[in-house]
Amino acid sequence: MVRELFNGIAERYDLANRLISLNLDCCWRRKACEEALKAISPEGGKISVLDVACGTGDMLLCLRKKLDERGIEAEFYGLDCSENMLEVAKRKVPFARLFHGFAGDMPFGDGSFDLVTVAFGVRNFSNRKKGIEEIYRVLKPGGVLAVLExxxxxxxxxxxxxxxxxxxxxxxxxxxxxxxxAYSYLVRSIEKFPGPEELAEEFERVGFSTLKARWFFPRIAFLLLLRKDR
Structure with a gap:
């Protein structure tokens, strides 16, 4: 159901986001990227970055810009269940390797990524516990996860x-x-979704430790920053 909803709005998704959020969605992504990159400690060479539920690629664009500013080389990967969103992303983020798939069954090996991000996607996981476990699996020990929701x-x-x-x-x-x-679904999904503290507990039960939880203006979006300790 979620895949069909996003397939239906893919071509005008970015425009709708900018108008609906008064461009705040770009600000939220930028702040989430900045916080996430403060938490990683690259030891030379490239890092590997995965954006789960990557949509049209906005988070990947932001991550690339912020990593370039820090002089850090990276390999970028995106995963999404919507074929049409990925078609838009291919035009926007040709530097990234994009995969069609689901968070609960990701086509990546164990410990593949230094950084994983999920921007407004955890609400759409069909099985949230399985999705969290998969993110934990594909992160390297010491890797960082940034959830924007x-x-x-x-x-x-x-x-x-x-x-x-x-x-x-x-x-x-x-x-x-x-x-x-699609936007009526958005409202319903937000209404029943946990806040940052409760969501952090779900991630901690899998093995993550919480680094930061903060609300962004106007207190409808929040950032949850976590680390895989082992």
Whole structure:
């Protein structure tokens, strides 16, 4: 179901994101990339980076820019279940190796990556525990995971952000993409998704340690930064 929803909005997905978030989605990705790269300690040579649920490649673009700024060479990989999103990504991130697949059964060997990112994708895992276990498996010992996600926040600002998300986002999404169900699904998935502390516990049960959990303005998006200790 999720694959079909994203296949239906792929060509106008980026435009819809910019309009709906007032371009804040770019800011959230940039901050997530910066925080993730502070946590890694490359020891010379290239690092390997995987973006799970890579969509149209926005996170891969951001990661490449930030790594270039630090003078760190990297090999980039993306994984997504939507064929149409990957077709868009191929045009945007020709430097990355892109794979069609699912988080719960990734086509990569054990300990393949120094850094894994998931931007607004964990909510869409059909089996979240299996997806978390697979991310743990493909990370190298000491590797870093950055999760960028949406959830409800009980603060005043968070409640205002949720009011906008629930009432306005589906309308804009329908106008821009002609596929309103995808954005109604977005609202439903956020409503029942755990916040950063509860989500961190799910990752810790698999073996991750939490490095940082923080909300981004306007307290509808959050970053969870984790490390594979062994």
């Amino acid at each position: 949406f959830s409800r926040n009980p603060s005043t600002l968070g409640r205002l952000a949720w009011f906008y998300t629930k009432g306005v986002v589906p309308l804009i999404g329908r106008l821009v993409t002609g596929y309103g169900e």
